[in-house]
Amino acid sequence: NLLGAKSTLWDVVWEKPSKNGRITPVGIIEPVDIGGATVSRVTLNNIDWIHQMGLRIGSDIEIVRSNGVIPKIIKVESEGSEDIQLPEACPECGSKLVMVGVDVCCKNPGCGATGIARVLTFLRNLDIKHVSLKTLENLGITDFEKLIAFKADKNYKVQTRFESDLRNQMWAMDEQTLFKALPFRNVAEKTLDKIIDFYGWDWLRCMFPY
Secondary structure, eight states, X not given: OEEEEEEEEEEEEEOOOOTTOEEOEXXXXXXXXXXXXXXXXXEOOOHHHHHHHTXXXXXXXXXXXXXXXXXXXXXXXXXXXXXXXXXXXXXXXXXXXXXXTTEEEOOOTTOHHHHHHHHHHHHHHTTOOSOOXXXXXXXXXXXXXXXXXXXXXXXXXXXXXXXXXXXXXXXXXOHHHHHHHSOOTTOOHHHHHHHHHHHOHHHHHHHSOO
């Protein structure tokens, strides 16, 4: 069931990079109630979608929310007062951003936000619980090297629980399962199975040392 409301776009913020470096625009709107929940943010997809919708700062909009998903704009009802500007630098590392198709991306391989997102994807692929972007950020785990080297401070339950999850799940898994859980871009698990079958696991271990 779709629940809708009318609001006004106040501002646009650009999220930290995803695991692939993609930076997503999010609309900050005049708070409205939809189905008993106060909504103040909407997804904006990408800059091409923004232009196609004719969306600007100050535009009156109609939004819908379905099954708890972040609300989206379905109609722009007024022109607004200010064009939405593309960011020039990554909000995390400050690197110059580039366009990749319709997406604004950070291509800095050392960007901490991208590294954290890739580590989180890996851990979720392994079904490791009790972990979020905020958790990894607080623990200073910005890449796989820091993940492997992580040692908990026994005075903090969050850290000891996380270390226990790594020990009982990640380190208990076979190497091929760990390899397939890595966040390869646009590569499905079945494709990775075929790669392993074709090249052989011993060769891949030499090509992807850890």
